[in-house]
Structure formats: C-alpha cells, structure tokens
Amino acid sequence: MTDVDELERLAALRDRGVLSAEEFDRAKAKILDALVTPQPAEAIPSAAKQKEGMPFIGKAVLVIGGLFGAILIFSVMGRNSGQAEPEAALRGGIALCWKDYERKSLSASDKQFVASTCERMERDYRQKYGREP
Numbered sequence: 001m002t003d004v005d006e007l008e009r010l011a012a013l014r015d016r017g018v019l020s021a022e023e024f025d026r027a028k029a030k031i032l033d034a035l036v037t038p039q040p041a042e043a044i045p046s047a048a049k050q051k052e053g054m055p056f057i058g059k060a061v062l063v064i065g066g067l068f069g070a071i072l073i074f075s076v077m078g079r080n081s082g083q084a085e086p087e088a089a090l091r092g093g094i095a096l097c098w099k100d101y102e103r104k105s106l107s108a109s110d111k112q113f114v115a116s117t118c119e120r121m122e123r124d125y126r127q128k129y130g131r132e133p
Contacts, residue, residue, distance in 0.1 A: 003031055022096045087129060094133045 001009075007028060014024040016104060054062070097118040125133045 003034075006031055090125050091133045092122070092130075094118060094125060097121055 010019065010024055010027050010031075013019045014021065019027070097114065100106075101114045101118060106114065122133055
C-alpha cells in the first residue's frame with residue numbers, strides 16, 4: 001500500500017468517526033515522517049551483503065570439473081570414431097560381396113565360391129564386433 005493510499009484510508013476512518021482528529025494527526029505525522037527521515041543503515045544493504053554468488057573456490061571447482069568432463073567426452077568420441085571406419089568398411093565389403101553373388105553372369109561354381117567368401121567375411125565380422133553385419 002502506498003503512502004497516499006494509507007493517508008486516504010486514515011482520512012476515511014476519521015470521517016467515519018473511528019479515529020479522532022488527534023489519532024489521525026499522529027498517524028499522518030508518522031507516515032509523513034517516514035518519508036522525510038532517511039532509512040536506517042540496516043535497511044541499506046552493505047557492499048558485503050550485495051556481493052552474492054559463488055565463492056572463488058566454488059567457481060574454480062566448477063571450471064576444473066567442466067574441463068575434465070570435456071576431456072573425457074572428447075576421448076570417448078575419439079576412441080569410437082577410430083573404430084567406426086573399419087567396421088563400416090567391412091560392412092560395405094560384405095554388402096558388395098553379396099551384390100556380386102547376385103550377378104547373373106556367374107556360373108554355379110563361381111556363385112558357390114562367392115557365397116562361401118561372403119559367409120566367411122560375415123563370420124569374421126561377428127567374431128570381431130560381436131554382432132550381425
């Protein structure tokens with residue numbers, strides 16, 4: 001409630017007879033004095049109280065933790081990216097092998113040889129990576 005609203009409320013109480021003229025004057029003086037007198041030193045925040053946030057040690061721990069996390073993430077990414085290339089190449093080789101098997105120009109014995117080669121490539125892939133190509 002603003003000071004003007006408070007003064008209007010006091011005037012309404014005086015007009016209704018709830019407050020005497022003397023009580024009204026005392027309450028009015030109290031409100032107006034509060035406007036004129038400066039705030040006590042406790043109400044004004046000091047520089048120490050205004051400085052909020054994380055202490056230096058907390059910020060340092062946060063930065064070091066962030067750097068450690070970034071290094072960990074990049075090392076895991078680097079390890080996985082080196083493995084993905086040869087694995088993809090083997091899968092591509094197996095797919096190409098089966099594509100050659102489907103050629104109509106191959107004789108039955110050639111098809112049998114290509115199929116055994118493709119199956120051997122798939123078996124080697126399963127042994128190396130532990131999953132289907």
